[in-house]
Amino acid sequence: xxxxxxxxxxxxxxxxxxxxxxxxxxxxxxxxxxxxxxxxxxxxxxxxxxxxxxxxxxxxxxxxxxxxxxxxxxxxxxxxxxxxxxxxxxxxxxxxxxxxxxxxxxxxxxxxx
Amino acid sequence: xxxxxxxxxxxxxxxxxxxxxxxxxxxxxxxxxxxxxxxxxxxxxxxxxxxxxxxxxxxxxxxxxxxxxxxxxxxxxxxxxxxxxxxxxxxxxxxxxxxxxxxxxxxxxx
Numbered sequence: 001x002x003x004x005x006x007x008x009x010x011x012x013x014x015x016x017x018x019x020x021x022x023x024x025x026x027x028x029x030x031x032x033x034x035x036x037x038x039x040x041x042x043x044x045x046x047x048x049x050x051x052x053x054x055x056x057x058x059x060x061x062x063x064x065x066x067x068x069x070x071x072x073x074x075x076x077x078x079x080x081x082x083x084x085x086x087x088x089x090x091x092x093x094x095x096x097x098x099x100x101x102x103x104x105x106x107x108x109x110x111x112x113x
Numbered sequence: 114x115x116x117x118x119x120x121x122x123x124x125x126x127x128x129x130x131x132x133x134x135x136x137x138x139x140x141x142x143x144x145x146x147x148x149x150x151x152x153x154x155x156x157x158x159x160x161x162x163x164x165x166x167x168x169x170x171x172x173x174x175x176x177x178x179x180x181x182x183x184x185x186x187x188x189x190x191x192x193x194x195x196x197x198x199x200x201x202x203x204x205x206x207x208x209x210x211x212x213x214x215x216x217x218x219x220x221x222x223x
Contacts, residue, residue, distance in 0.1 A: 004156075033210055042115075042215030043157070043201065056210070091156055101147055102211065104156030 002026045004105035006092050012111045018080040021108045023092030024073055032075045033093040033102060034067055043091070049075065050097060082112045116140050119202055119214030128223050132189040136202035136214045139183065143204040143212075146178045148187045151199045151216065160200075161187070192221045 005024040013019055025032045034046040047057035047067040057067060064086075066078045079086055089109050095102035119136045126132055134148075144165055149157035163169045166180040177186040185202050199216040 035213075043213040045210050045212075048210055093156075100145060100162045101149075101159040104149075104158065106154075106156050 002103070004092055004094050004103050006090075006105035006108050008108060009106065010109045010111075012113065013082055015083055015112055016081040017112075018078065019082050019086075019110060019112075021077045021090055021092075021110070023075040023077075023094075023105060025075060025092070025094030026103055027073070029094035029096055029103075031095050031097055031102075032069060033095075034075070034077050035091045035093065035104075037089045037091060037107070046077070046090075079110075082110075084112045087111050115214075116143075116212045117202060117204055117214040119217055121215050121217060123218040123220060125220045125222060126192055128192060128194060128221055130192050130221070132187075132192050132196070132219060132221075134187040134189075134200050134202075134217050134219070136185040137183055138185065138204050138212075140204070140206070140212075141183075142206040144207055145205050146176070146185050147203045147211065148174075148176055149201040149203060149213075151201060153198075157201055194221050194223045197221050 007022045031050045033048040035043045037043045046059045049069045052069040069075045089107040091107045093102035093104040117138045147162040148160045150160045151157040161176040163176050169176045173190045175188040197220045199218045201216040202214045203211040205211045
């Protein structure tokens with residue numbers, strides 16, 4: 001079964017530290033999404049890429065978050081500096097432009113203390 | 114107001130019951146409607162999708178969309194303990210990413 005791989009699965013860090021989350025999308029999928037899930041807000045779109053080009057990152061706090069796709073097999077989400085309010089589960093998902101629905105990874109559970 | 118609204122529950126039903134999960138949406142441009150299932154500590158997985166109004170059936174699951182009232186429903190027949198999960202509805206217009214509801218947490222008690 002093809003799947004989206006996210007690392008690390010869990011991350012505990014101190015406020016002010018840099019956090020990098022990685023995602024390996026399904027081979028052949030040309031669209032990659034970053035979502036954040038919290039109890040209060042549910043799943044919120046942070047950014048997405050098509051054919052490695054960023055299409056929309058309006059959901060991200062620009063001063064501290066950045067998302068990149070250095071190549072077709074890797075997407076990264078970076079937070080610098082991290083804050084306690086960034087504590088959430090971060091999901092990466094990938095899909096085909098013409099497909100219905102996306103395949104989600106298992107998420108990175110981030111705790112900032 | 115979020116574009117997709119969903120009652121978070123939790124919803125608890127006995128095994129074998131019929132479950133009805135519902136969402137409303139506000140964006141008239143939405144044409145694709147999906148249901149995702151999310152088990153604890155896992156990522157959401159696509160359960161069903163429908164295009165425009167109408168019904169779609171897959172085994173014990175039926176998805177229903179009424180575009181005139183902007184109402185999305187998922188029915189689960191003969192519910193099983195293995196159906197216990199959070200169910201998320203999602204919609205999009207085809208040119209933009211999925212917009213999700215907050216999810217309804219369902220427990221099916223044996």
